[in-house]
Structure formats: C-alpha cells, structure tokens
Amino acid sequence: MSNKPKTATLTYDGKSYELPVHVGSEGEVGIDISCLRKDSGLITFDPGYANTGSCKSNITFVDGEKGILRYRGYPIEEIAEKSTFIETAMLLIFGELPTQAELTRFREMLSEHELLNEDLLHHFDGFPSNGDPMSILSAVVSALSCYHPDLLKIDGEDHMRLAVANLISKIRTIAAFSYRKSMGLPFMYPDPKLRYCVNFLHMMFSLPFKLYEPPLGAVRALSLFLILHADHEQNCSCSTVRMVGSTQTNLFASVSAGVSALWGPLHGGANSAVIRMLTLIRNEGIPVREYLERVKKREFRLMGFGHRIYKNFDPRAKLLKNAAHNLLLNLGRSDELLDLAQEMEEAALNDDYFVERSLYPNVDFYSGIILRALGVPVSMFPVMFSIGRLPGWIAHWYEDAQAGTRIHRPRQIYTGPQRRSYVPISQRK
Numbered sequence: 001m002s003n004k005p006k007t008a009t010l011t012y013d014g015k016s017y018e019l020p021v022h023v024g025s026e027g028e029v030g031i032d033i034s035c036l037r038k039d040s041g042l043i044t045f046d047p048g049y050a051n052t053g054s055c056k057s058n059i060t061f062v063d064g065e066k067g068i069l070r071y072r073g074y075p076i077e078e079i080a081e082k083s084t085f086i087e088t089a090m091l092l093i094f095g096e097l098p099t100q101a102e103l104t105r106f107r108e109m110l111s112e113h114e115l116l117n118e119d120l121l122h123h124f125d126g127f128p129s130n131g132d133p134m135s136i137l138s139a140v141v142s143a144l145s146c147y148h149p150d151l152l153k154i155d156g157e158d159h160m161r162l163a164v165a166n167l168i169s170k171i172r173t174i175a176a177f178s179y180r181k182s183m184g185l186p187f188m189y190p191d192p193k194l195r196y197c198v199n200f201l202h203m204m205f206s207l208p209f210k211l212y213e214p215p216l217g218a219v220r221a222l223s224l225f226l227i228l229h230a231d232h233e234q235n236c237s238c239s240t241v242r243m244v245g246s247t248q249t250n251l252f253a254s255v256s257a258g259v260s261a262l263w264g265p266l267h268g269g270a271n272s273a274v275i276r277m278l279t280l281i282r283n284e285g286i287p288v289r290e291y292l293e294r295v296k297k298r299e300f301r302l303m304g305f306g307h308r309i310y311k312n313f314d315p316r317a318k319l320l321k322n323a324a325h326n327l328l329l330n331l332g333r334s335d336e337l338l339d340l341a342q343e344m345e346e347a348a349l350n351d352d353y354f355v356e357r358s359l360y361p362n363v364d365f366y367s368g369i370i371l372r373a374l375g376v377p378v379s380m381f382p383v384m385f386s387i388g389r390l391p392g393w394i395a396h397w398y399e400d401a402q403a404g405t406r407i408h409r410p411r412q413i414y415t416g417p418q419r420r421s422y423v424p425i426s427q428r429k
C-alpha cells in the first residue's frame, strides 16, 4: 500500500486544486480546505455547519448511522453501567479514567471548592424570584471570573485541575441556589461529607429542620442522567464554548456562553419542552395520532425527536428510557407521561413521515421523566442538562487551549446590496 498522503482534487473554472485529506482514528475522512481561499479565492458554503469538521478532537466519538457513542474510546453503555459522574468527568477532561488515589484527591478538591464566595450570594437577590434559572446560571457562572482571578489564565495540568474542581463543584451549588431562590427557600449549604449527586439533592431538597434522604435509586438515576449528558462532541453549545475559548477568553466566561447556547428549545431546552408537550396532550386529551398529524402538517415539531447526527437511534435515549422505568419501579410509582411518551414513540416509529426522515427519540425524550420523578421542576431541566454537559465543555475548551487553536472565524457568502451612495435623511422616502 502506498504511504503517499491522500488528497482530493477540486476542479473549478478550468483549474484544479489538490486538497489534503485527514483520516480520523475511526476512519472518517475530511477534506482540508483551510488553504482553499488563499490558493483559489473560493470558500465553502455549509449553512448550520452540518458538514464542517471544525477541529480534530480526541474526546468523544459518535457514529450516528450505527447509534454508537464513546467517551475517550469507552462505549457509553459501559460507562453508564460502571462509572460515576465524577470519574466520567475526569475521563473526558484529562483523557484517562482516574486511579483510586486520583479520584479520592479530586473528590476532596470538589469538597474544598464547593462554597461560593459570600459576596456572590448577593447576586441571587438581584434576580426576580420567577427569573429563568438558565439566565441565573449563565450570569453567575460568568461572574465566577471576578471571584477567581487566579484561575483566568491556566498554567499546566495541576492548575487546570484546580479550575475544573472549582467549576464542577460550584455549578451544582449555583444551580441548587437558583432553585431555592425561586422557591423562596433558604439556601442549604453543601455538605462536604456527601458525594457529588447526593450533595446536589441535599442542597435542592433538604430543609433546615429536615435533611433530605434520597429514596432508593434516586442517586444512581441522577448520576446516570449526568453521565449520559456529559459530552456529545461538536454540538451547538460545545462549539460555542470552543469558539469563545478560541479568543483566549477564560474558562468561566466560555462556559457561561455554553449555557446560553444550550438554553434554546432545539438544544438543551428540549427536555422541558417534551414534558410541556406531554402535559398538554394529557390535560387536553389530544389523541396521540392527532398530535402527530399536526406535527406532520408542520404546525410544530415533535420535541425530543430527531437529531443532526443520529439517523438510526440515540443510544442515550434507550438507556434513559430503561432508567426511567427502573426509577419509577424503585419509587413504587407510575407516571402517565411515561406511558404517553411510549405511545408517542411507537406511533411515530410506525409512521412514514418519521421513518423517511430517520426521526427517533433523542436524549431529551425520556430524560424529563427521570427529573420529574426526582422532584426537579420543569424550569430547572435545562440547568440539569448544563451540570451534566459541563465536563464536555471543559474538555473541549482545554483541548483547544492546549492545541493553541486559531481564533474561530467563519466566512460568508454576502447577499446584501452592492455599493451605493449614502442618502441624507431629508431625501429618504
């Protein structure tokens, strides 16, 4: 076999251009057009970046046709069964599963950095009690930059570990405090004796006179939820974090931008949209078939369905569906929204509209059932997604920072007016 590097040839206007080709470790092929404009004056056009490889990355592999998702090479099914959220976060960010000693030390660091600066707590008073928790999360995460000037420029892996411990630990405190504020409840400070997920549930649900005791299965379900959201390669919020980070913006501000990108109903806001949709269908007694017909007439989208990458099934949706069943079983409860979601899935998967477009349940379709069962209100669902996605955002920010990536700056095809003369205001019609 020839060792000659592969190239692709582009012919335009009678001229040919040789373009280098990059091949990934799982065989994906990317044509390198980074010098195309310099050599030919041409740019590529790819609205929504649906076919653009923006970077090389070692973190997460997705094969949407086969329904494969792996973090640093490990299948998501194995991680989901065997790992904890914190081990998963360390794997994503630092590249390897931690040893017991590394994990123990990192857990200690999470406890050491779980408190917010008391001055930062006053920020919560500035928000209306019905303010959206995603707005609060984005603002307070960005404000961390003011309180940690020592972590704005990262100098080596130990320093990064300190920044990571601060952010992963504090995001949980910020999220829980935004919920307490919305409920008019006093803040419950984190308890350093508790592990990550239990500590979060404690800050959310303990009362000064009664400490919260998680019911059977609750901690495992939360951990699984977070693991399954932890990374998904170059999705919109991850690409946002990478883009902001490419200007050498600090980690806190870059992550805050990721929270904003995640907020929208087509991304992390879809989990709450699913529950609102199912609740509406139940409350108004809309037959599932009738709802799907309206989706097909494009009155609205079926939330929690479809994915830019998965054209077969989303492995996370399968795991979350099982987890929702198990949690409800452990709690000795049923949820009619779960029954409705399953009826909807079955009807959609037997309908040509959804089959032809390869629309399957995505990560958001069943996740809300778990959050509801845990007692998390719908307005907090995208915040929960953010806590889960944080390790992915950090891992990608760090990968870019280490690689010293160029500032991200796409081009455009300009379609506006050509040069024209300025019209004085007195002559404008």
Ligand code: CMC
Binding pocket: 235, 265, 266, 267, 268, 269, 270, 295, 300, 301, 302, 303, 304, 305, 306, 307, 308, 309, 357, 359, 362, 363, 364
């Ligand atoms: N319901 C009805 N039709 C849909 C849906 C849906 N949920 N999703 C895609 N389609 C149709 C779409 O109308 C289009 O049809 P046509 O070719 O006839 O015009 C075709 O499928 C392709 O859609 P697209 O908009 O080109 O697909 P996309 O890759 O740009 O969008 C998506 C992906 C996830 C934004 C989209 O499927 C969607 O809006 N889903 C609902 C929102 C949702 O569940 N989002 C969570 C995504 S997964 C987690 C995350 O990223 O946060």
